Amino acid sequence: MNRRKAIALSGAGVVGVAGGALVARNAFDSPASAASDAVPFYGANQAGIVTPAQDRLHFVAFDVVTKSRDRLVEMLREWTEAAARMTAGRDAGLIGAVAGIPEAPPDDTGEAIGLPASGLTLTIGFGPSLFRNADGVDRFGLAARRPDALADLPKFPGDALEAEISGGDLCVQACANDPQVAVHAVRNLARIGFGVVSVRWSQLGFGRTSSTSRDQATPRNLFGFKDGTANLKAEEEALLREWLWARSGDGPSWMDGGSYAVTRKIRMLVETWDRTSLMEQEAIVGRSKGSGAPLGKKDEFDEPDFAVKGADGELVVGEVAHVRLAHPDQNAGARLLRRGYNFVDGSDGLGRLNAGLFFIAYQRNPHKQFVPVQLALARNDVMNEYIRHVSSALWACPGGVAEKGDFWGRALFA
Numbered sequence: 064m065n066r067r068k069a070i071a072l073s074g075a076g077v078v079g080v081a082g083g084a085l086v087a088r089n090a091f092d093s094p095a096s097a098a099s100d101a102v103p104f105y106g107a108n109q110a111g112i113v114t115p116a117q118d119r120l121h122f123v124a125f126d127v128v129t130k131s132r133d134r135l136v137e138m139l140r141e142w143t144e145a146a147a148r149m150t151a152g153r154d155a156g157l158i159g160a161v162a163g164i165p166e167a168p169p170d171d172t173g174e175a176i177g178l179p180a181s182g183l184t185l186t187i188g189f190g191p192s193l194f195r196n197a198d199g200v201d202r203f204g205l206a207a208r209r210p211d212a213l214a215d216l217p218k219f220p221g222d223a224l225e226a227e228i229s230g231g232d233l234c235v236q237a238c239a240n241d242p243q244v245a246v247h248a249v250r251n252l253a254r255i256g257f258g259v260v261s262v263r264w265s266q267l268g269f270g271r272t273s274s275t276s277r278d279q280a281t282p283r284n285l286f287g288f289k290d291g292t293a294n295l296k297a298e299e300e301a302l303l304r305e306w307l308w309a310r311s312g313d314g315p316s317w318m319d320g321g322s323y324a325v326t327r328k329i330r331m332l333v334e335t336w337d338r339t340s341l342m343e344q345e346a347i348v349g350r351s352k353g354s355g356a357p358l359g360k361k362d363e364f365d366e367p368d369f370a371v372k373g374a375d376g377e378l379v380v381g382e383v384a385h386v387r388l389a390h391p392d393q394n395a396g397a398r399l400l401r402r403g404y405n406f407v408d409g410s411d412g413l414g415r416l417n418a419g420l421f422f423i424a425y426q427r428n429p430h431k432q433f434v435p436v437q438l439a440l441a442r443n444d445v446m447n448e449y450i451r452h453v454s455s456a457l458w459a460c461p462g463g464v465a466e467k468g469d470f471w472g473r474a475l476f477a
Contacts, residue, residue, distance in 0.1 A: 101180035111184030120268030124231030152180035155251035188458025210314035268404025289355035317474035320462025328454030331419035349384030
């Protein structure tokens with residue numbers, strides 16, 4: 064038994080004598096406060112993918128620092144138990160932030176005391192380096208179970224990737240409608256994983272930049288344009304089956320019901336963009352800045368007409384307009400489910416905002432969906448003059464946790 068568990072059990076024993084009712088309440092995982100906005104944790108698919116996009120994000124990538132497969136699996140069990148509690152609005156641990164003995168560290172950090180679940184979802188993913196690291200070593204006997212779809216992404220033209228904020232062995236995406244709740248969840252998973260994993264990089268996000276449900280209005284990115292109008296929606300079940308969820312026959316069975324996530328940190332050169340005329344901005348995007356309608360159309364959700372020409376004989380939606388290059392009709396029908404967020408990370412030290420979009424896209428096979436779309440954009444999109452891709456990662460996000468006792472990654476490590 065490790066030291067942390069011994070302390071936790073010791074604390075439980077003391078409280079059992081001094082305040083048995085309190086221990087009983089925590090042991091049965093009763094919520095500490097009303098959690099009517101809780102998102103169900105258990106299910107065939109992980110929450111946080113088609114879940115209506117929340118307002119806040121804390122995304123974190125971890126490196127595995129232990130050499131022990133058993134310790135890694137045990138941590139995943141503990142993470143899953145903590146995730147189920149936190150998404151229900153409870154403390155991360157059975158004892159909680161304040162119910163243990165004063166001489167022992169609490170098993171919850173406490174900054175979410177009194178806060179409801181706030182729509183918290185926690186979604187895990189496994190990176191290519193978990194299966195074989197940069198030195199080609201299969202640390203945990205997983206190399207043969209790596210899906211073909213998890214092959215490394217190519218280097219795209221114009222990429223300016225920073226290694227220290229790219230890649231990783233594991234990731235956790237925490238989305239919530241309260242930033243404190245999202246940060247609390249990530250902080251506690253990092254605390255539980257101390258000595259097994261270490262934080263490689265993390266990203267805070269605000270203001271979702273896409274809608275994953277028809278009930279949500281389309282939000283705007285930091286360029287001021289509506290973003291993700293043509294996104295896959297939770298209600299489009301047939302399209303989700305075709306483009307989002309991995310299924311039997313796609314690869315190893317541990318990914319059935321899962322999805323692949325691509326994350327890209329995209330720095331937006333907002334100062335340069337802000338000095339560009341409205342007419343040019345709209346031509347670059349291919350949409351009206353106000354309504355979000357494709358150029359030549361009236362409504363945001365009107366399908367763009369890529370053949371129509373204006374009075375001057377030029378295409379209304381230009382050949383290198385962003386909306387044309389990214390449209391499914393130009394990419395063999397490929398669709399993505401986007402869950403990106405705006406970010407502002409202070410300044411860049413040169414008097415400019417370090418701001419942009421933390422792009423997240425889920426799909427059934429990134430090499431048939433994200434890669435061809437991004438290649439078209441990287442090669443031809445005029446918007447590249449105003450953005451820089453500085454971080455990139457690819458994650459295999461398995462199916463959901465079926466029930467209590469199941470855990471993240473069980474099928475992978477079986």
